[in-house]
Amino acid sequence: MNGLTRPVSGHLRRRKLMDRTMTAVAYLCAALAIIPLTWIVVYVLIQGLGAWNVRFFTQLPTTFEAGGVRSGIFGTLEVVGLSILIGVPMGVMAGIFLAEYGSNVLGAIIRFTADTMSGVPSIVVGLFVYGLIVLNTGGAYSAVAGAFALAILMIPVITRTTEEIIRLVPASIREASLALGVPRWKTILRVVVPTALSGIVTGIFLAVARVAGETAPLIMTIFGTTAPISKNIFDGPTTTLSLLIYQLGGASFPEVVKVAWGGALLLILVIFGLSILARVLFGGGGTKF
Amino acid sequence: MDSEKTSNSRTGERHEGSSGPVVSRKHPQGEPVMEVEDLNMYYGSFKALSDVSIEIARNRVTALIGPSGCGKSTFIRSLNRMHEIVPGARVEGMVTLDGEDIYARDVDPVRVRRRVGMVFQKPNPFPTMSIYDNVIAGLKLGRRRKKSELDGIVEHTLKQAALWDEVRNKLKDSGTSLSGGQQQRLCIARTLAMEPEVILMDEPASALDPVSTQKIEDTMDQLKENYTVVIVTHNMQQAARISDYTGFFFIEEMGAPGRLWEFDETEKMFSNPDRKETEDYVTGRFG
Ligand SMILES: Nc1ncnc2c1ncn2[C@@H]1O[C@H](COP(=O)(O)OP(=O)(O)OP(=O)(O)O)[C@@H](O)[C@H]1O
Ligand SMILES: [Mg+2]
Numbered sequence: 162m163n164g165l166t167r168p169v170s171g172h173l174r175r176r177k178l179m180d181r182t183m184t185a186v187a188y189l190c191a192a193l194a195i196i197p198l199t200w201i202v203v204y205v206l207i208q209g210l211g212a213w214n215v216r217f218f219t220q221l222p223t224t225f226e227a228g229g230v231r232s233g234i235f236g237t238l239e240v241v242g243l244s245i246l247i248g249v250p251m252g253v254m255a256g257i258f259l260a261e262y263g264s265n266v267l268g269a270i271i272r273f274t275a276d277t278m279s280g281v282p283s284i285v286v287g288l289f290v291y292g293l294i295v296l297n298t299g300g301a302y303s304a305v306a307g308a309f310a311l312a313i314l315m316i317p318v319i320t321r322t323t324e325e326i327i328r329l330v331p332a333s334i335r336e337a338s339l340a341l342g343v344p345r346w347k348t349i350l351r352v353v354v355p356t357a358l359s360g361i362v363t364g365i366f367l368a369v370a371r372v373a374g375e376t377a378p379l380i381m382t383i384f385g386t387t388a389p390i391s392k393n394i395f396d397g398p399t400t401t402l403s404l405l406i407y408q409l410g411g412a413s414f415p416e417v418v419k420v421a422w423g424g425a426l427l428l429i430l431v432i433f434g435l436s437i438l439a440r441v442l443f444g445g446g447g448t449k450f
Numbered sequence: 451m452d453s454e455k456t457s458n459s460r461t462g463e464r465h466e467g468s469s470g471p472v473v474s475r476k477h478p479q480g481e482p483v484m485e486v487e488d489l490n491m492y493y494g495s496f497k498a499l500s501d502v503s504i505e506i507a508r509n510r511v512t513a514l515i516g517p518s519g520c521g522k523s524t525f526i527r528s529l530n531r532m533h534e535i536v537p538g539a540r541v542e543g544m545v546t547l548d549g550e551d552i553y554a555r556d557v558d559p560v561r562v563r564r565r566v567g568m569v570f571q572k573p574n575p576f577p578t579m580s581i582y583d584n585v586i587a588g589l590k591l592g593r594r595r596k597k598s599e600l601d602g603i604v605e606h607t608l609k610q611a612a613l614w615d616e617v618r619n620k621l622k623d624s625g626t627s628l629s630g631g632q633q634q635r636l637c638i639a640r641t642l643a644m645e646p647e648v649i650l651m652d653e654p655a656s657a658l659d660p661v662s663t664q665k666i667e668d669t670m671d672q673l674k675e676n677y678t679v680v681i682v683t684h685n686m687q688q689a690a691r692i693s694d695y696t697g698f699f700f701i702e703e704m705g706a707p708g709r710l711w712e713f714d715e716t717e718k719m720f721s722n723p724d725r726k727e728t729e730d731y732v733t734g735r736f737g
Contacts, residue, residue, distance in 0.1 A: 264537075332535075333574040337637070340532055341588030341644055342564030352587075355578045 202429070209426025212419045222387045222405055227416040230424045232390045233405040236304070237431075240383060240401055241373050243308030243394065248315035249365055255316065256323025256361075261349055263324070272324075275317040286313050287378025295382060304394040307383035307401075311372040318371065322364030326357045359443040366439035370432045376403040402428045478507035478695055483648060483678045484529060484566075489543035490707070491524050493536065498524045500707035502543075504697055506648065511670060511679045513689035513716065516699030517731065521708030522682045525699065526650050529680065530566035531559040547647070564588075567646035571653040573633035575625030575640075582621040584636055588644045603643055611639035612669045631662020638669060642677075649673065651681040655688070667692050686732055690720045698728045 220229030255275070259268055290310040295302055330353050338348040354361070379385065385404035391397025400408075402424050410421035482505035491499040499521040506512050506529075514522045527533040528541050531552065545552050552562045575584050585604045589595060604621070608614040613635040617628070625636055634654060641649055651670075655663040663685075670692050673679055683689050689696055696719040700711035712719065712728045723729050 331574070333570060333572055334576060336532065336535065336570065337574040337576065337640075338587070339535060340530065340563055340568040340570075341640065342560050342562075342567075343588060344560050352576055352578075356576070358578075 205422065205426050205429055208419070208422035209424075212423025213426070217420065217423050221389060222400075222409060222420065224387060224409065224412045224417055225414060227420055228387075230402060230405050230420065230427070232387075233400050233402040233424060234427070236383070236390050236399045237373065237401040237403075237428075239304050239390070239394065239399065240307045240311065240379070241369065243304060244311035244315060244372060245365075245369060247308055248312030248368075249319060251312070252316040252319025252368070253323050253361060253365075255320040257327060257349065257354065259320065259324040260327035261353075272321075275320045278313070279317040279321070282377075283310075283314055283375055284377040284381075286310050287381035289313075290378065291381040298396070301396045302382060302384035302398045303396050304383055304391070304399045307379045307399070310378035310382045311375060314372050314375060314378070315368045318368040319364055322368070323357075323361050326360035326364065327353060329360070330356045363439045363443045366435050370435035370439075373432055373435070374403050374428055376401075376407055379404055380407075402431075478505050478510065480508060482506055483508040483548060485544075485546045486529075487544040487546075489525070489528060489541065489545065491521070491528055491533065491542075492538075492540050493524075494538040497707040499528075500709055502710045504710055504713055506678060506680055507695060508678050509674060509676070510694040511674055511681060511692050512695045512697065513693035514680065514682045514697045514699060515684070515686070515689050515731070516708070516711070517701065518684075519708075520699040520701040522699050523652050524708070525710075526568075526652055526680060526682055529648070529650055530563045530568055532563070532568060534559060564644060565646050566648045566650060567641035567644055569634070569637055569641055569649065569651040569654045572657055573630055573637050575628070575633050575636050577624070577626045579625055580622045581617050581625050581628070581636060584625040585639050585643050587640060607639040607642040608636075610642050610669070610672065611635040612665050613639060629662070631658045631665065634658060634662065634666060635669065638666070642673075646677070648678045648680065651679065653682050653684065656684060663688070686720075686734065690716060696720070698723075698725075698731060700727050700731070 216227070217229045218234070219231055221232055222228045222230055255271065259272060262268065263272065287310050290306055290313070294306040294309060298306075334356060335348060335353060338352040339345065343352070379401055383400065383404070384398035385400045385408060386398040387400070387405075387408065388398075390399035406421045406424045406428065408421075409417050409424070412418055412421075484506040486502055486504045486506075489499060489502040490497065502525060514526065516522055524533065528545060533539040533541065541553060547562065547565060551557070552566075576587055579587060582604055583590070585607055586600050589600070589603065605614060605618075608617065613632060616632060617623075617636075620627075625633065628636060634657075638649075638654070655666050658666070667688065670679055670681070681689075681693065693716045695713065696716040697713040698711045698719065699708050701708045712723055712725050714723070719728060720732050723732065729735075
């Protein structure tokens with residue numbers, strides 16, 4: 162008598178039925194979760210593609226007739242670019258610090274701060290930068306103020322991903338370098354960080370993708386304008402795709418709302434593009450050790 | 451059975467296990483390159499090594515053997531201060547290199563490691579670097595050198611490590627594209643490029659197949675002419691084949707610190723050691 166080949170009993174049949182039911186439920190839930198995302202993408206695609214034409218990419222926006230989003234494209238590049246300049250070095254260095262020298266009280270404080278910061282609503286960050294920079298420069302909205310707000314949102318994300326990736330670098334590689342008589346700091350810069358680089362860059366891409374669509378903190382820092390964007394990054398309102406979607410999407414003329422849909426499509430594509438690029442270029446965040 | 455008898459007949463002239471700290475110790479001939487005096491090592495409050503005194507003979511191979519967990523790796527790391535990477539690890543006692551105390555207050559561990567290199571159990575080439583860059587990694591991180599000079603060093607050290615013929619046509623390939631045995635020889639070449647006086651090897655062949663092991667042993671035979679080698683091994687034949695001196699580390703009971711139980715010329719250690727535990731170990735009766 163062999164327990165494994167026992168004839169199918171009622172008990173076993175019930176168990177098999179339960180198993181099939183649970184599998185079906187799991188598939189159903191997964192499908193339900195995908196529906197909203199697909200719906201949004203398809204809807205934006207349908208609404209937005211119709212707005213794409215030469216005028217859309219080359220004209221300035223207006224709120225009373227069909228215009229373009231040229232200023233939003235440049236403004237997004239400008240503000241996000243500046244925020245990368247501010248946020249990436251700080252985030253990466255903080256992450257390196259936490260991974261390499263962070264096993265003390267100071268490290269614990271920074272880690273806790275970063276985790277808390279990533280939970281702060283972005284509007285609060287906008288208010289903070291408004292008080293800190295805009296009010297202190299005589300009420301001047303500027304690209305730099307917006308970049309600061311985005312950098313603050315970006316830094317904790319980059320810090321924690323950098324720390325985690327650097328911790329994944331095997332101790333054996335560090336040891337190899339130290340045993341060659343390479344000082345600790347050079348080991349970190351020339352061996353550890355390059356080994357973790359693809360993972361760090363993936364983290365940066367994802368952080369940038371996350372802030373590229375931010376709107377609330379930018380209202381309070383770059384203001385958003387349909388006029389040409391300021392040539393001075395330290396002074397004068399500018400705009401971004403996200404702000405134009407907000408402004409044009411609420412307009413009362415259907416042809417203006419259509420431009421907002423076009424902008425939404427462009428923004429989604431940029432963000433998806435960054436996320437996909439990060440995964441394709443660096444193999445799903447994997448780091449080649 | 452037979453060896454048991456021989457062992458018993460000689461017990462009279464031996465120190466027994468219970469005699470603890472009384473350790474057979476022989477001074478190698480000539481001026482030693484490194485001297486260790488009454489070394490104790492701790493991991494936090496755990497004492498891992500007790501009262502180790504040994505001399506490392508210049509241009510000779512010294513093998514360290516002993517059962518698992520008796521502190522061989524711990525000891526070998528004390529010779530170039532690599533244990534300092536482990537938080538809480540510390541050393542008491544004296545270790546000198548050419549008469550200089552390597553633990554003196556003003557000595558930089560980085561300088562010690564330049565002169566006392568280390569090869570690890572698991573091959574650990576730098577994954578982001580080519581074969582060529584791996585060999586010169588330590589040099590590149592130091593002062594600037596001319597390309598032609600580096601080319602010469604790469605060829606010379608890869609030849610010393612018996613790897614040149616296998617990689618001469620693919621020096622730009624990644625170091626991790628090599629087989630395990632080739633990677634380990636690359637790691638040896640990388641260490642040789644720094645021209646250390648002493649090379650420490652912690653079970654360098656234990657993760658490798660017999661052919662690669664043979665190549666690494668051949669390499670070591672050549673290295674002897676210019677370098678001092680200290681090698682930890684679990685392979686008795688390897689220790690007997692390649693070393694001039696052998697140190698046997700032993701731990702009396704669980705939780706007790708490891709000790710250098712016996713140290714002598716390899717020939718003597720494997721044919722007629724002074725202590726019973728040594729004989730039991732080298733003949734494979736325990737461990
Ligand atoms: N990083 C560490 N932290 C705490 N204890 C350690 C550490 N490394 C080793 N030890 C302890 O020190 C003792 C000696 O270990 P060591 O690795 O030196 O032994 P070994 O002789 O090299 O053994 P093996 O032959 O298995 O490599 C062991 O009891 C071990 O548990
Ligand atoms: Mg060991």
